[in-house]
Structure formats: C-alpha cells, structure tokens
Amino acid sequence: xxxxNLLWVLIGAILLGIAAGLNGTxxxxxxxxxxxxxxxxxxxxxIAIAYLVTQQKDLPILMLGAAITSALAVYxxxxxxxxxxxxxxxxxxxxxxxxFGIGIVLLTIVxxxxxxxxxxxxxxxxxxxxxxxxSDLVWLSSSALLIILMCLLFFKEWKLMIFDPVFARGVGxxxxxxxxxxxxxxxxxxxxxxxxxxVILMAAMxxxxxxxxxxxxxxxxxxxxxxxxxxxxxxxxxxxxxxxxTGLSTGPIxxxxxxxxFVISYFFAPTRGFIAxxxxxxxxxxxxxxxxxxxxx
Amino acid sequence: MNxxxxxxxxxxxxxxxxxxxxxxxxxxxxxIADAISHTVLFGIVVAFMxxxxxxxxxxxxxxxxAGLLTTFLVQLLQSGGLQEDAAIGVVFTSLFALGxxxxxxxxGNVHLDVEHVLMGEIAFVPWDSWEILGVSxxxxxxxxxxxxxxNILFLVIFYKEMKLSTFxxxxxxxxxxxxxxxxxxxxxxxxxxxxxxxxxxxxVLVVAMLIGPAATAYLMSKSVVGMIVWSMAFGVMAAxxxxxxxxxxxxxxxxxxxxxxxxxxxxxxxxxPHDGWTWKLFKRMKIKDTEVHVES
Numbered sequence: 258x259x260x261x262n263l264l265w266v267l268i269g270a271i272l273l274g275i276a277a278g279l280n281g282t283x284x285x286x287x288x289x290x291x292x293x294x295x296x297x298x299x300x301x302x303x304i305a306i307a308y309l310v311t312q313q314k315d316l317p318i319l320m321l322g323a324a325i326t327s328a329l330a331v332y333x334x335x336x337x338x339x340x341x342x343x344x345x346x347x348x349x350x351x352x353x354x355x356x357f358g359i360g361i362v363l364l365t366i367v368x369x370x371x372x373x374x375x376x377x378x379x380x381x382x383x384x385x386x387x388x389x390x391x392s393d394l395v396w397l398s399s400s401a402l403l404i405i406l407m408c409l410l411f412f413k414e415w416k417l418m419i420f421d422p423v424f425a426r427g428v429g430x431x432x433x434x435x436x437x438x439x440x441x442x443x444x445x446x447x448x449x450x451x452x453x454x455x456v457i458l459m460a461a462m463x464x465x466x467x468x469x470x471x472x473x474x475x476x477x478x479x480x481x482x483x484x485x486x487x488x489x490x491x492x493x494x495x496x497x498x499x500x501x502x503t504g505l506s507t508g509p510i511x512x513x514x515x516x517x518x519f520v521i522s523y524f525f526a527p528t529r530g531f532i533a534x535x536x537x538x539x540x541x542x543x544x545x546x547x548x549x550x551x552x553x554x
Numbered sequence: 555m556n557x558x559x560x561x562x563x564x565x566x567x568x569x570x571x572x573x574x575x576x577x578x579x580x581x582x583x584x585x586i587a588d589a590i591s592h593t594v595l596f597g598i599v600v601a602f603m604x605x606x607x608x609x610x611x612x613x614x615x616x617x618x619x620a621g622l623l624t625t626f627l628v629q630l631l632q633s634g635g636l637q638e639d640a641a642i643g644v645v646f647t648s649l650f651a652l653g654x655x656x657x658x659x660x661x662g663n664v665h666l667d668v669e670h671v672l673m674g675e676i677a678f679v680p681w682d683s684w685e686i687l688g689v690s691x692x693x694x695x696x697x698x699x700x701x702x703x704x705n706i707l708f709l710v711i712f713y714k715e716m717k718l719s720t721f722x723x724x725x726x727x728x729x730x731x732x733x734x735x736x737x738x739x740x741x742x743x744x745x746x747x748x749x750x751x752x753x754x755x756x757x758v759l760v761v762a763m764l765i766g767p768a769a770t771a772y773l774m775s776k777s778v779v780g781m782i783v784w785s786m787a788f789g790v791m792a793a794x795x796x797x798x799x800x801x802x803x804x805x806x807x808x809x810x811x812x813x814x815x816x817x818x819x820x821x822x823x824x825x826x827p828h829d830g831w832t833w834k835l836f837k838r839m840k841i842k843d844t845e846v847h848v849e850s
Contacts, residue, residue: 293643341829472635
C-alpha cells in the first residue's frame with residue numbers, strides 16, 4: 258500500500274502537521290488564531306498574481322507570491338487596528354473577505370486566459386495532498402522542517418515573550434522583532450500547507466491541534482508536544498483515508514481527523530476535560546452536602 | 555432586463571447585509587458571522603440530505619439551524635475554558651470540512667458544487683424565477699426581500715433592546731432583558747441573511763458584505779442610525795460599481811464586489827476628513843513644523 262509517492266505524501270503531511278501544531282500553539286497562546294485564518298485566505302490572490310506575472314506554476318514561485326500577500330494581510334490588520342477605532346475582529350473579517358474576493362477575481366482571470374485552464378490553481382482552494390508531485394513534496398517537507406527547527410530554537414524566547422512581555426523586555430529581549438518573526442513563521446506555515454490542505458482549511462491545521470492540546474496540560478512544553486502529535490496524527494490519518502477512497506479532497510479529511518481529536522480531548526482530557534470537570538463539580542457538591550449534614554448534627 | 559435583475563440582487567444583498575452587519579461590528583461578533591457564513595454550507599447540505607430537494611425554504615431552515623448550532627457550539631467551547639478566537643476557529647473549520655465532505659459523498663451530482671457555494675453565480679440569477687401572488691421575480695430577489703423584511707421587522711421591534719444589550723449588557727441584564735435569547739435570535743437572522751445572499755453571491759461575498767460596509771460605516775458615523783444608513787449605502791455602492799467593473803474586465807462579479815468593498819473602506823480609512831489616516835499624518839507633520847518654527 259505504501260508505494261513511492263504515497264509514502265512521500267505521508268511524510269509531508271506528518272511534517273506539516275508537526276510544524277502547524279508547534280507554530281499554531283504559539284499563535285493560539287497569543288490569541289492570534291483567527292489572524293492565521295485571514296492570512297490563509299489572503300494567500301489566494303498572491304498565488305494568482307504569481308502565476309499571472311511569471312506564467313509558471315512551480316511551487317516555490319507560487320509560495321513566494323502567497324507569502325507576500327499573506328504577510329501584507331497580517332500587516333494590514335495590525336495597521337487598521339492601530340490606526341482606527343475598529344476592533345480586531347472586524348479588521349480580521351474585513352481583510353479576510355476582501356483579500357479572498359480579490360483572489361477569486363484574479364483566479365477567474367487566470368482561468369479565462371488560454372493557458373490558465375490547466376494551471377490547477379483551483380486546487381489551492383481545497384488542497385490535493387494525495388496527488389501532489391514529488392518535487393512539490395520535497396519543498397513542503399523542507400519548509401516544514403525549517404519551521405519545526407525555528408520553533409525549537411526560539412522556544413525559550415517566545416515562551417517569555419508570550420507569558421511576560423514586560424519582563425522579556427526588561428532582560429533585553431527584542432520583543433517586537435520576536436513577534437514579527439513569529440508572525441512571519443505563521444505565514445510560512447500557512448504558505449507551506451496551502452497546496453496540501455487548501456487556503457480555507459489551512460487555518461484549521463494551526464488552530465485545532467493547539468486548542469485540543471490545551472486541554473491536556475498547563476505546561477507549554479507538554480502542550481507543544483501534544484499539539485505536534487495531534488497535528489502529525491491527523492495529517493497521517495487524513496492522507497491515508499483520502500488515498501483509500503478516491504475523489505475525496507485531502508484537506509477536509511485532515512481537518513475532520515483533527516476535529517475528532519479535539520472532541521476526544523474536550524471530553525476525556527484529565528482535569529481540564531468536560532467529564533473530569535463535571536465529576537469534580539459533583540464531588541465538590543457532595544462534599545459540601547456531607548459537610549452541611551455534619552454541621553447540622 | 556437581465557442586467558437589471560443582477561444589479562437589483564446585488565443591491566439587495568448590499569442593503570440586507572449592510573443592515574445586519576451594523577450590530578455585528580458593534581457587538582464585536584464579526585468573526586462569528588464569518589464562521590456562520592462557512593457553516594451555512596453544512597446546514598444546506600444536511601437539509602438537502604434529509605429532504606432531497608433544493609427548495610429555498612428548506613435551505614433557509616437548514617441554514618438557520620446551522621447558524622444556531624455554530625453560535626451554540628462557540629458558546630459551549632468558550633464556557634469549557636477555550637478562548638473565543640480559538641473556539642470560533644475550531645467550530646467553523648470543522649463544520650465546513652464536514653459540509654464539504656458531505657457534498658462530495660452524497661450530493662456530488664446535484665447543483666451543489668462547492669465552487670458555486672464559495673463564489674456564487676449572480677449572473678445566473680435571472681433564469682430561476684418564482685411566482686408569488688402573480689408577480690414573477692427571480693428566486694434570489696424573493697428570498698432577499700423576505701429576509702430583508704425579517705431584518706427590518708426585528709430591528710424596528712427590538713431596536714431599543716438591541717442597542718441596550720449591545721452597549722451595556724450588564725445593565726440590560728439587570729433590568730431583565732433576555733440578552734441570551736436576543737443574541738441567539740440575532741444570530742439566526744445573520745444566518746438567514748447569509749443563506750439568502752449566498753445562493754446568488756457566494757459565501758465569500760456574504761462575509762465581505764456583512765462586515766465591510768458596516769465597518770466602513772463605523773468609521774463614518776457616531777450614531778447607530780447614521781451607521782445603518784451609511785452601511786446600506788456602501789453596500790449598494792460596492793454592488794453596483796463591482797458589477798460594472800466585473801463586466802468591464804470580464805471576471806467574477808461576486809469577487810469584484812468584495813474587492814470594491816475593500817476599495818471603499820480604504821478610501822474612507824485613508825481620506826476621511828479629520829479622522830482619516832492621511833489627515834492625521836498631515837496634522838502630525840503640521841505640529842512638527844510649528845515646533846521647528848518656535849525653536850528657530
């Protein structure tokens with residue numbers, strides 16, 4: 258079953274899952290999850306522009322275009338929030354939908370141009386991990402590896418920046434630059450994943466594993482490892498399932514695997530899970546009842 | 555005549571979404587609307603699977619349920635200890651993925667392809683008409699009119715209550731307003747608006763139309779009524795200019811309308827007298843200049 262290309266796809270999906278899981282945890286803790294969503298949608302116009310300008314569909318070129326517009330979108334959200342009375346949610350929603358609209362406009366133009374029909378740019382909307390070419394997978398894997406490496410390198414600095422920015426500044430960390438680096442890495446993660454899972458659902462790869470992992474622990478290290486594991490697991494499961502049944506887009510399946518892991522975490526995680534919490538509440542109530550009964554006597 | 559119907563549909567989308575969007579911005583729930591516009595797909599697919607028909611009525615019901623489900627799940631996850639942005643992100647991506655999966659599994663051969671849902675096909679609006687009370691108009695126009703009526707009714711009846719629960723929810727709660735029920739009924743309205751609009755213009759434009767004009771109006775006006783008027787005006791402007799530009803460049807109408815919303819916002823954001831970005835920049839430069847004069 259694991260013949261040549263599928264093995265590569267599997268490796269790519271697992272690496273992507275780990276990268277998104279690690280990076281997503283940092284984004285999650287900074288409450289920037291939906292910014293990732295906007296950045297992912299904003300990758301679409303970049304892809305179309307890169308194709309229109311170069312007339313090529315080599316992955317690195319398209320990835321570069323996507324990275325530029327995604328970064329632009331993130332910057333624009335910060336600019337709007339910083340310079341007007343609009344709140345973050347409105348700015349994110351606005352930037353997301355307008356960039357995606359522009360992307361659709363450009364994509365229509367690409368599809369109408371003579372060569373555009375076969376460009377396969379439409380695949381970027383929902384992803385096509387199971388049928389990716391090997392050269393593209395090499396790009397994906399190396400980019401994912403780079404992200405994983407960076408997350409491990411900057412673990413301590415980001416941890417400090419997220420939990421105590423004032424102290425971080427006090428000990429001389431370049432907090433602003435670290436924040437920019439984290440955003441840049443989020444954009445890189447999104448750009449890496451869009452061909453595999455598509456622009457709409459790439460945000461899920463960043464958000465869901467991190468949110469699920471949060472239920473399992475209060476320690477950043479443990480959360481990171483759990484999140485990376487969830488990401489890798491859903492990437493692997495999703496790829497396998499969608500390769501068994503042809504005609505299924507890979508993106509939605511990967512997301513649904515991640516969502517199942519989230520539901521399991523939500524209910525069954527120890528101490529922070531729903532069941533554990535309900536049991537604790539019940540025990541607390543009972544203890545109080547016993548106490549009251551004793552007091553009455 | 556066809557052009558007239560397309561323009562009318564676009565303008566109606568602008569008016570309906572503009573009206574609904576105002577309170578989304580004010581209540582800081584813009585991203586829940588984004589989530590709902592994605593999960594409505596799930597509702598429509600499930601409605602199709604249950605009834606095996608694509609009639610507008612069942613689509614509205616399915617969408618309303620999906621919208622309520624989204625709102626409910628987001629609340630549930632939040633009360634379970636998850637921060638709001640992550641809760642929204644988890645819920646809508648999961649339900650959207652489920653919707654896409656259901657489409658490919660069960661509804662692959664009907665008129666429900668995903669691209670249509672995303673981008674809409676406003677150019678095809680005139681070919682699908684309904685006759686109600688002897689008047690024959692495109693189905694999309696009917697649906698939008700009905701939902702617009704709902705919206706207006708809701709706002710006329712509950713305008714005061716909505717305002718109070720938006721700006722001072724603690725006080726509203728203390729005088730006994732059912733703010734939770736109001737939140738849910740408002741979100742139901744948002745989902746109805748979404749589904750009525752997105753049959754013709756697609757999910758992307760719905761989000762743009764719900765958030766964009768209202769956000770622009772928020773910069774323009776300081777009163778709720780003023781904001782509502784501006785918001786609807788911006789929606790219609792974007793729809794009409796977007797249509798003609800799309801025709802000029804022969805590209806996606808819905809996408810172009812979304813792009814025009816962005817252009818309108820940027821114009822206001824950059825050039826609005828007194829508050830605009832360039833205006834402020836200019837003022838800052840002026841202050842610097844005077845300081846230099848004083849020193850010399």
